[in-house]
Amino acid sequence: MKPTTRPRNPHFSSGPCAKRPGWSLDALEGALLGRSHRSKPGKAKLKEVIDLSRAVLGVPGDYRIGIVPASDTGAVEMALWSLLGARGVDMLAWESFGKEWVTDVTKQLKLPDVRVLQAEYGKIPDLSQVDFARDVVFTWNGTTSGVRVPDGDWIPADRQGLTICDATSAAFAMDLPWDKLDVVTWSWQKVLGGEGAHGMLVLSPRAVARLESFQPDRPLPKIFRLTKGGKLIEGIFEGETINTPSMLCVEDAIDGLRWALSAGGLPHLIRRSETNLRIVAEWQAKAGWAAFLAEDPAIRSCTAICLTITDPDVTALDAAGQADFAKKVAALLEKEGVAMDVGSYRDAPAGLRLWGGATIENEDMEALMPWLDWAFATVKAERFAKA
Incomplete structure (x- = not known):
């Protein structure tokens, strides 16, 4: 079902990145x-x-x-x-x-x-x-x-x-x-x-x-x-x-x-970013359709959090099809106003890229996770219904 809780700030772009909380x-x-x-x-x-x-x-x-x-x-x-x-x-x-x-x-x-x-x-x-x-x-x-x-x-x-x-x-x-x-x-x-x-x-x-x-x-x-x-x-x-x-x-x-x-200096900024990575990691472990581009947790970024789509139906598509699928997921998230600019970098493997830096509220990252599942399921149903 479509989630009801939205991130208060949908700006998950990897640059320029979200303004600090409370900015005006x-x-x-x-x-x-x-x-x-x-x-x-x-x-x-x-x-x-x-x-x-x-x-x-x-x-x-x-x-x-x-x-x-x-x-x-x-x-x-x-x-x-x-x-x-x-x-x-x-x-x-x-x-x-x-x-x-x-x-x-x-x-x-x-x-x-x-x-x-x-x-x-x-x-x-x-x-x-x-x-x-x-x-x-x-x-x-x-x-x-x-x-x-x-x-x-x-x-x-x-x-x-x-x-x-x-x-x-x-x-x-x-x-x-x-x-x-x-x-x-x-x-x-x-x-x-x-x-x-x-x-x-x-x-x-x-x-x-x-x-x-x-x-x-x-x-x-x-x-x-x-x-x-x-x-x-x-x-x-x-x-x-x-x-x-x-x-x-x-x-x-x-x-x-x-x-x-x-806010508490560098230790607090690091803690905010690492918590955002932990939130995504806990979601990914249960999602069943996404994986970290960086498979080794020891080298996994807490700012540029890059995900690939591992669902078998999607990975069976050719490279252009996989890229198109990922772009549609990112576009749907943007259309719903819950996550802006989260497509993978143009030269990187197809997928999503979520910024987890210190200006991203942990609550907003948590709120985004159900939307990822919903957007993936929605695009998949549409893509393979047409097939």
Whole structure:
């Protein structure tokens, strides 16, 4: 039967993600509009984003945090173009964005010494094969595959190369071991539900030392330049952004970070996300028609929760038929107003993708589960009645 209880917030998109509970436009009343971002108040707002990010995430005091152009993608590209080339590179990829970084390094930067350790969707490369005498580039959490690294134990403390981590769907929902990470990036529009515009770039002292000692043999566009005269441009890490940010987006980022602190900080955010994953796992164990794309619970994401349809009648369809079936389920959920934008990523296996980040209320995830069963049963009855 059609469920009667609906999620209060139907926004389960994996990016941009749901706003924090209780958010309204009133949260932006303090935005510094009509003023220069280089003014004293403007720089103070930007520095507040940096300081609050450090406080919520527990970033060490000797790590730099900067606000950079072009969201998480811009932050990752800045790191790749500025830092790579001093050593060989191990590239880890198990979903679409990791594969994009592989393309950048092999086909755009065309570095001569690159190893690619790759796994299919739902799996992870053999982490024991990573060579930490080399630089290592990886995503902490695969937004499009629902796979995360299990922890940081596979990264040695005495590594010689740098670890460059795309953590955009992990930051604020997972425990990042800062002592194991040299470069970390994320975007505002993920776990804290901010608006787009800029990315965040964190540099360890080892990464700063690389920047100040290594000169890449390639031109760097202005928006990628982190040094001047062989020294780090410290202003970037004090709120002096390379290009003009949206001060509305800045205010929204501040609001999300303040909410995170008031809600209980990082432990509370992690707990909310892990509870959402547990709710889906308990439902999946009984559903009978769906499975996690990440079969191994140890590498299963608590933010990008990816599901495949395992019902025999559906799996008997060809690939196009399976994709069409999954799209119809997602479309029906959206039509009913209970779950928006929950289709799997375009390059991923057909299925559903539910965002379980910290802005998703656990009660809303619980309310959604019966709707998944109803939507699946409704689409199946229609599809096979026609057959």
